[in-house]
Amino acid sequence: MSEYVIDINSLTKTYKTGKTDFKALNNVNLKIRKSDFVAIMGPSGSGKSTLMNIIGCLDRPTSGTVTIDGENISTVGDNQLAEIRGRKIGFIFQKFNLIPTMSALKNIALPMVFLGGTKADRNQRSSELLAKVGLTNWATHLPSELSGGQQQRIAIARALSNNPAIILADEPTGNLDTKTGEQIMEILVALNKEGKTILLVTHAIALKRFANRVINMLDGEISEES
């Protein structure tokens, strides 16, 4: 296996908008090591969301190769892509994206449900993760009964449930106040110290300091800050 958990070679992504093609990503090459904490920054329309969608196995490249934790996702089918996504990627969204009809514990267990396994194992793992984010007493609460910071911690626990190689955080502090945002970032830093690769997509320059690598995007191309 390669030393890189993410290995992107000459990645191009083109969207057809009417008659003209729009190149969202243009010949992107990016290698990310295990336990890197990478901040991807750039204005809207720069292509950072597209890059994140492809790394997150939600979308496929138009050309080029993308290898995620040893799996080349450029050529796999929908079902396999879903499987890789469930196993290797943990998503953290700006708006938390918890299922409103499910309790905190069931939200955490959701990624495990789609991979199978016994209910007892799932419950145990979910409870452990709930404890890890310090919300043991909130297991049976619905997302609507939790504060924004608590919801994001549940979302982090959910992202960890299948023990993925990569955590993809898309503006994780965007809907939180500064203090709560800091707490969330500290959790991410702690996870990085435990060996998780963290990809942070953000506008907020203030978050740069948590990362050990900063990648700037503009017009579908990347440049790395040293």
Add this chain to the structure above:
Amino acid sequence: MIKDTFAMALEAMKSYKIRTFLTLIGVIIGVASVIMVTTAGDSVSSFIAEQWNVFNPTGMVIGTGTGGATPQLSVRSVVFTTNDVEKIQNLPNIKTVAPLGIVPLNKILKRDGLLKWESRPGEAMYASTPQLLEILNMGLEEGTMFEEGKNEVVITKNIAEVFGKDKPLHIGDTIYLRRVDGKTLDAKIVGILKESSTTSMFNALATPGIICPTKPYYSTYFGSNVGSILKRVVAYTILLAEATDTNHVQDAQDEILNYLDNGGSDASSYKDQNSDFVVITQQYILVRIEQVLSVIRTYITAIALISLLIGAIGIANIMFATVTERTREIGTMMAVGAKRRDILQLFLYQSTIIGLLGGLIGCILGASGSWFVVDLLNTNIQTLGGALSTGSIQLTYAPEWFLIASIVGILIGIAAGVLPARKAAKMDPVVALRYE
């Protein structure tokens, strides 16, 4: 995995209680109305069949009218002679035959004391032979059947009370019958008929109050040129017959028609050239009634099925709304590893559960609803009075319709859920996650 998706579907439905309930109502009403219509239909059918079947199932009416596949009896001309009655009696598959003549009466009189007479307006009286009771499956409450040639009659309870409930006629009493031709004949009451709770073709013709022997009461003669002598012949418009058993009703019918048409019967020479001989069996009448009922039932069932269809459209509608509303959740589930198949299952389970639950509740509601409808019909039958008033409709459930309704419920659930579920499963996770 399947169990988990199922549990998730149930959970989602629990979270949208009102929505689930309203969708259920659509299916429940549809299924319940199908069950009610079929159950009520079956119950009414078997009620009518039962009403008719207590009357001799081997019975038949012989007359003239229009033949063919749907024979019509028209009681018009007197054609059957005593000779014909005898010949038909001798046919192999005929058990009994009896003529039926109508004797219209002006008055029924009773001597009240030595010089006083009491009179009541008369009605039609049926003249026949003692075999009539057997063919009609009627019995005597008390007394005996009249003897042919004697001045004896049997009467119904209604006629027994014609001079007042407080002054009923008894066996052995003599009444006087004034025919429309002015002739008055005395008649000794020898029997009182058992009240019949059933409808027969005989009842359908008219309610016989008095049954008398053909001799001496019946006198429809007509001139006939046999050779050069004008003969007076006794003849009847209708004969009633009974086959030897239910398996030979058709044979008996064929034999009778064959005799009448080609067997040198008297009737064939007296009959109007434009009319045919007609034999209508009790079985045929039952079949005809069942045909009419089934047309009505099919029509109402079709209406009920439309309401089931509307229930299905309701499910589809709600499911589409739900899928759209939950777009971002669908995107999230896909992001955490849900395959398209998982999403498809999740929504299909929801619609199937609604279909199944609606089907089951609909069955229960339909069953109790039909009980209510039959009860209502029975009340109406009692108020209606007449020949049917003594019977009551028994609730007859058609079990196959319960099965059909439940299966249709599930099928409707699946069918109505397929398109919305496919819409959900086909979503692009990137787009779905961005959905506001």
